[in-house]
Amino acid sequence: MINLSLDNISYTIKKKVILKQLDFDLSSDNFILMTGQNGSGKSTLLKILSGLLKPDSFYLSYAQDISVKKNWSVSKNYLRGTFCYLHQTPYLFSGTVFDNIAYGLKQHLFSKRRLKWCEINHKVNAALKMIDLQHLSDRPSHALSGGEKQRVAIARSWVIEPDFILLDEPFANMDKQSRLSTYETINQLKEDNIGIIITSHDPHNGELKFNRHFHLHQGNMIEKFIPE
Template sequence: MTKKVHDDNLITSKQYIHNFILNNILFVRNKKLILNDLNVELSSNHFVLMTGQNGSGKSTFLKVLSGLLKPDNFSITYQQKASEAAQSKSKFWFSQKFFLRKHFCYLHQTPYLFSGTVYDNVAYGLMHKKLAKDEIAHKVNEALKVVALDHLSKRNSYALSGGEKQRVAIARSWVIKPAFMLLDEPFANMDKHSRHSTYDTINQLKEDNIGIVLTSHDPHCGELAFNRHLHLYQGKMNENPI
């Protein structure tokens, strides 16, 4: 990435808009075409709602995007610079998956919180970055304030409700500042009150210039301020008007 590209996409002194173009995403499982040659353009100022039926490949798409599942084919262009071709598909994927994992953070439908306290969970992604303890504490507290759970930092993770777990998972991803957060049906199994708290949290992420892709069955997903709507149907992606 050149300095010029950085400057073009400068939003604040700290954050840039990350532009990704993903082409020819192909994913076949058990001889069934799950993702059929998808082409998607994503920017970190996008707030994308992705809908689709059960089994349409929404989770697969998010897992490919976050480098957790190896696709059968794909290419990526980041900040208008195409990825270099490797000698083989395996080598290409090996280099690209780390790139994807660096920029896209996947959140499970039912998040897994590690054993330990809420603080330990939110600090997890910072532990292997060479940061001072005070700095980690500051960032964790900031993240917990974003999801309005700073009063629960010392609570054991297994003692949280479903909604609180989801918000801790959001804080845990937010704190590492990925370009994109990929939320896989975050409102499934949530009551009305938890939903509203989570809506507020997710809407706030937009202000931090973190791109969001959120999957849902419901095309009218509450009070979320989307600016794009993608629909996945039979392995193909369609852009719907908002």
């Protein structure tokens, strides 16, 4: 299990303060709901956590060695290898569903971590089975529905085995059936001990068993109590 401590995360854009010196810790057994009004900085924070957006200030330390604080330039690659970010409307590359899920597995062609074709095939098929979309393996990505795209994007993140998956408004514009399937997929991630942060406006009616709740308001973040 991974424990991280994040300190002094600030982000300003065009003189507007989006995030104000946030301090919090994360653990890969966390299942976090992140709420806040539109423009409160939820997506910004997720992008910073996943190493996609450079903050004004940032310090990261691991729980094993909490005294050593690493700045952004040192932490960026670690964050990119630890967190996987999913956009509100996921971007699927041109090609088939299989190609998309295999994308992250083909990124180490020239290193010792390179996977054999049969291993990639095996992992992608396992991911397709998890999201129950084996029958769409050869379908072009542009021919999928919104809900299917979201589930393919989740499976694509799952196969690369990140410690955390960050989902930005995954249920926006989804019909009820797609929403139920996506809940099921996310709960599956949790069973695989992947830390999850979800930004959402929806109440979810208890389908997702969050164990922490962060709320962003005017650049500050508070942790809310989650009743049993």
